[in-house]
Amino acid sequence: MSVFLYFFFDVIWWILLLIFFCTYIFSFLVVQYRVERFIYRRVKKIYDDLTLLESASISKGAITTDMRTLTQEIDKFARDKKIEIETLKVREKYRKEFLGNVSHELKTPLFTVQGYILTLLDGAMNDENIREKYLQRASKGIERLGYIIKDLDMITKLEVGDLSLKVEAFDIVELVENVFEMLEMKASKKKITLTFDMDYLQPVMVKADKERIQQVLANLIVNSLKYGRDKGTTEISIENLIKNKVIIRVTDNGEGISSEHLPRLFERFYRVDKSGSRKEGGSGLGLSIVKHIIEAHDEKIYVESEYGVGSEFSFTLEKAK
Known part of the structure; x- marks a missing residue:
């Protein structure tokens, strides 16, 4: 112009x-x-x-600012969705394995009980010796089902916070000794020695739910006996961790666990032995219950293991003043 x-x-x-x-x-x-x-x-x-x-x-x-922000947000959105999809895939895999394990754990004792009862109904009940033997075996199957249902119920309550903890001060050394006495017969069958790492002459007072911590110790020690070697050792040590914490270690020289199994060891029904055999009995939920009880106390549980050498499970507790 x-x-x-x-x-x-x-x-x-x-x-x-x-x-x-x-x-x-x-x-x-x-x-x-x-x-x-x-x-x-x-x-x-x-x-x-x-x-x-x-x-x-x-x-x-300015336009460039909005477009740059949009690009950044879309990139973040894409990354988050990718992580979410990968997480869902892993969870789906765990869910399928969990359902399969639950089915197996319930099916085995249920079919066992059913088999014995049907055999008795088909005429075996007329033989007094067979009747008593089969009824005892059926009773063990029912007991196994009861363990599984009871433990699943406990885990569910721990997860949703419905299981209240009765926190009190007690001597952890005395509690370990009580668990040793309770499991003495089981350990003697495999000639496994239950021992402390040293003589604890003074009480070690902690603050927790005594009954639940006894259950934790019993489950960990039973686990070490189940997979421990004959004439082996299960050792308990109690150490000061920080000013207001102690750490309790359960160490054995059994068969140990391969490193690939460690991240999933505390999952419900997860089996290191993929054959699924349960020669030692139990519900298959022991370690999962242990983890939930310790986390309900706002504490931590750890595991270290080397295949062929042994395993160490440890957990923290708060000291009592």
Whole structure:
């Protein structure tokens, strides 16, 4: 326009320059505003559709700022979704394994009981010796089912917080000695020695639910006896960890556990022995219960093991003042 006015109307040069700048600035602002509004509305719609940001958090800044933010948020959204999908796949795998294990654990004693009862009904009940033997075996199957259901119920209550803890101060050394006495016969069958790492002449007072911690110790020691070697040792040590914590270690020189099994060792029904044999009995939920009880106390449990060497399970407890 300035060039046109200059050649055909002989307008003064500074007026032409002023017209030039005014027209340029006006055109730039109009185009910038319209383009920004055009893009901003679509960017905001994408935000709203993906719920990446609240509407109030979108600034009306320059176009490049909004586009850069959008790119960053979409990248973050994609990464989070990828992690979420991978997590869901892992959980789905665990869920299938868990359901399969539950089915196996319930099916084995149930079919055993059913088999003995059907045999008795088919005429074996007329033989007094067979009747008594089969009824005893059926009773053991029912007892096994009871263990599984009871332990599952306990884990569920621990997870949802319905199982209250009766916290009190007690001597952990005395409690370990009581568990040793309780499991003495079981240990003698495999000639496994239950011992402390040293003589504890003074009480070690801790604050926790005494009955539940006894259950933790019993489960860990039974586990060490189950997989311990004949004429082996299960050793308990109690050490000061920090000012207000102690750590209790249960160490054995049994068959040990391969490293690939350690991350999933505390899962319900997870078996290191994939054959699924349960020669030693039990519900298959012992370690899972141990983990839930310790976590209900807001404490930590650890495991270290080397295949062919042995295992060490340890957990922390709060000292009693």
